[in-house]
Amino acid sequence: MQRRRPTIIDVARKAGVSKSTAGRALSGASNITDEARERVLEAARAVGYERNDLAVGMRSGRTGLLGLVIPDITNPFWAEVARGAQDRAAENGTSLLVFSSDWDHGREASHLRALRQARVDGAIINPVADSFDDLDRFGLPFVLIGSSAERFPANSSVGSDIAQAVRLGMDHLVSKGHHAPALILGPKSRIARARFLRTFHEHCVERDIDPAALPMEDGEYTVEGGRTAMMRLLERDRVGHLAVFAANDLMALGAMVAVREAGLRCPEDVSILGFDGIPAGAFSWPGLTTVAKPGREIGVRAVDCLFDEIAGRPEHGRVFMPCRLIERGSLADLSLDQPRRAASSGRG
Amino acid sequence: MQRRRPTIIDVARKAGVSKSTAGRALSGASNITDEARERVLEAARAVGYERNDLAVGMRSGRTGLLGLVIPDITNPFWAEVARGAQDRAAENGTSLLVFSSDWDHGREASHLRALRQARVDGAIINPVADSFDDLDRFGLPFVLIGSSAERFPANSSVGSDIAQAVRLGMDHLVSKGHHAPALILGPKSRIARARFLRTFHEHCVERDIDPAALPMEDGEYTVEGGRTAMMRLLERDRVGHLAVFAANDLMALGAMVAVREAGLRCPEDVSILGFDGIPAGAFSWPGLTTVAKPGREIGVRAVDCLFDEIAGRPEHGRVFMPCRLIERGSLADLSLDQPRRAASSGRG
DNA sequence: TGAGTTCGTGGGAACGTTACCACGGAGATT
DNA sequence: AATCTCCGTGGTAACGTTCCCACGAACTCA
Secondary structure, eight states: OOOOOOOHHHHHHHHTSOHHHHHHHHTTOSSSOHHHHHHHHHHHHHHTOOOOHHHHHHHHSOOOEEEEEESOTTSHHHHHHHHHHHHHHHHTTOEEEEEEOTTOHHHHHHHHHHHHHTTOSEEEEOOOTTOHHHHHTOOSOEEEESGGGGGOTTSOEEEEOHHHHHHHHHHHHHHTTOOSOEEEEOOTTOHHHHHHHHHHHHHHHHTTOOGGGSOEEEOOSSHHHHHHHHHHHHHSOOOSOEEEEESSHHHHHHHHHHHHHTTOOTTTTEEEEEEEOOGGGGTSSSOOEEEEOOHHHHHHHHHHHHHHHHTTOOOOOEEEEOOEEEOOSSSOOHHHHOSOOGGGTTOO | OOOOOOOHHHHHHHHTSOHHHHHHHHTTOSSSOHHHHHHHHHHHHHHTOOOOHHHHHHHHSOOOEEEEEESOTTSHHHHHHHHHHHHHHHHTTOEEEEEEOTTOHHHHHHHHHHHHHTTOSEEEEOOOTTOHHHHHTOOSOEEEESGGGGGOTTSOEEEEOHHHHHHHHHHHHHHTTOOSOEEEEOOTTOHHHHHHHHHHHHHHHHTTOOGGGSOEEEOOSSHHHHHHHHHHHHHSOOOSOEEEEESSHHHHHHHHHHHHHTTOOTTTTEEEEEEEOOTHHHHSSSOOEEEEOOHHHHHHHHHHHHHHHHTTOOOOOEEEEOOEEEOOSSSOOHHHHOSOOGGGTTOO
16 A cells, blocks of 8 residues: 655665665764765655664664553553653653553563563563562563662662652651551552551651551552551541551542541541642542652653663662652641640550 | 574574474464474474564564554543553554653654654554644554544544533433533634534534523633633522533543632532543542543554554444443432423523 | 375575675875 | 875675575375
8 A cells, every 4th residue: 555665775876875875874973974964864855764763673783662561551650650751762762662560470571571572672660579580581671660679679770769758748747746647558568568667667766656556557559448448447446636648649539538438527537648649639629638759750760770771881770769748638737736745646 | 791682593493494484383374284383382482582573573564563642641531541552452462652742743743753663553643633744644554542533534533422422411410400501611722622512512402402501611621721610600690500511520620629619519509520531530529420431442442443454454434432421429419409490591 | 107286394585774894085194 | 205094985794584486295186
C-alpha cells in the first residue's frame, strides 16, 4: 500500500555523495564540510527521509528505547512517575516502553524478557519484592525506583526519602498536638512497610513514646484496605481524639470513608494524614493532608540516572528525593485546645 | 561488560544444523521434522538464546511495537485506556510505546515522527483537534480513540458512545425528578463538546424542553475549570434545587468543591452528575454519581482494531462502546418530594 | 523402473545503518 | 622542494534475522 520509505542511499544519490558522507551529515558528525552537510540535509528534506531506528539499533547497538516496569500505570502515583520519565526520555530523543507488573513475579519476568528482546538501551524498574534473580540476570543497564530499591544496594536507584517523609509527617502531627498517632500500614511483605516503621520507631524513641503502645493495623494499599483497617481501629478502646498516619493516600481516603460510615467526623473526631500526594486527595472532603512524594521528579531523575548507567558512569548510586507536606483539612489542630498534653496518651 | 548475546547462528551450530533450519524451528514454521525442531529448541535453551526483535523487524518489517498517543497518562481515564491497550498488546506478544501529547499539536507531531522512526507496526491515537494533516501523512496503520475520532470517518476508531451516555445520564436525572439540568461543558474547541450538546438537544426536544433556556457554563476539563464554572452557575438567579450535568468527572468534582465553598450542600441543595467514571469520584463526599466510560475496554478494543488494520482488514470501522451509570450520592431524589413537577422549570 | 512430486535442508542475499579502513589532496614543516 | 600530517571522502564489512531459491532424498504414480 504505502510505497517504499526513502533510505540513506536515496538521500546520498540525490545529494551526489556517498552514503558514508550522507550518514555523517545525518548523524551530525564533525568531519564533513559545511557545504556537503548542507547539500545532504537539503536532499533528505526533499525526499522526506526519516532515519530507520531499527537499522541504527542493529548496527550501533543503541536503539533509543527505554523500558519502564511499574506495578500499575492506573495508580496515580505511578502514572506521575511514568509521565516524568516519558518527558525526560523525549527530551533526549528516546522513547519509553511501558509495562505494568501488578506486583506479579511472572508478569515482571515476562516484561523483562520483552525488554531484552526489544534490545532496549536500559530499563527503569520497580521490582517485585522477591525477584532478585530475574533482576540479576536481566543483563542490561537498569535503575531501580521505589522503596524496594533498598534491597539492591549495589545498583543505582531513585526513590523518595521515606525517612525524611516520615519525619515530616510526624513533626506535623506533633505540631498539631497529635503526639501518639495510630498507624495504618501496608502488607507485611512489602519492604516500604519496614522502612516506614523503622523511621517511625526512631522518632518515637526520640520523643519518649513507646511505639508498641500505639495502635497499628494492616491492609492492602487500596481504598478498601484502608477502610477495613480504620474500622478495626475504631473498634478499639480509645480516649479523646484519634489521629491516624496512613502509609498511602488510597488507604487514607478509605479510612476517611470508614470514619464517615461510623458516624464520626473528620477532622473533628478523627485526624487523618496520608502519604503519596495523589490528586484525588484534593477532592475529598475534608481535603486530605498528606506527605507528597515527588512522583514526576522521581521519573525524571530515574531517566537521568539510567543515561549515566548506560554511558558506563554509574556515579549516582542511590538517590533519595525529598517529600513535602501538603496541608489540607483532614488534621485537627489540637495544639490550641490543649496546650500541654505531651506524651501521656496511649497508656491509659 | 556483558558478553555477546547468543545469536541464531550459535544455536544452529550447537544443534548441528544450518541457520535456516534453526530459524524455522524458532519461528514455529511447519516444514521441519520434529526431531530437528526438538534439537534446535534444546540448543536454544542451552545457550540462552533470545530472539533479536530488531533484526526481525529489520528483515520482516514487523517490529512487534505499537504506539499509543494520548493526551496525558496522568489523567485517570487515559491511564485506564493505556492499561487496557497494554494488557491486550502483551497477550499478543507486542509492546507499547506510550506518549502524552498534552493536546499540543507540536508534541503530537513529534511523537508521530518518533513512532515512524521506531518503525512501529501501527498506532492508537487520540488526535489533537486540528491535526488532520499530521495524521494524514502518518503513513502507518492507525486506530483513533476518543470522541474526536468523529472527524475522521474514513478511519477505524474506537470510542465511547456519547449519545448513549448522554441519554443514560439524562434519563437518570429525569427519573430522579431533575427535568431541566444545567450543563457544565468543556472548551468550545473540543469536538466532544459538540457531540455532547447535540445529543443533549435531541433529548430536550423529545421532552418538550427548550434547551436555550437551560443554564450552561464552559471551562477547562479540570477541577479548577469545573469549580469556576459552578461558581458562575451559582451566581445566576434560580428557583429551587439545582441539578448539574458536568461533561467530565474532574469538572464535576470541582463543581462539588464550589458548592461547598458557597455554603451549600450536595446533594441537598445541588445535585451533580459526572461523566468519565474516574476512581476519584468514589472517594469524594458525597460519592460522585456519574456516567462511566469503559476506558479499559476501549484500550483493549483499540488494540484489536489495530491488529485488523495492520493485517489489512479494516472491517471494524467505527466502534462505540456503551457507557454505564454509577450511582453514588451526589444526586438528590426529587421524584418522591414533588411527584408532578414536569417540564415547567427554567421559565419562571 | 523411470519420471514427476513433495518435503526437509542449506546457502546466499537482503533489510538500512554505522564502523572501519584506505585513499588522495591541501596545508604545514623541515 | 620533499615529506609529513590532517582532513574529508568513498568503499566495504558487519549487525541478526527472514526470504528466496536450489538441491537431494524419499516417495508416488504410471
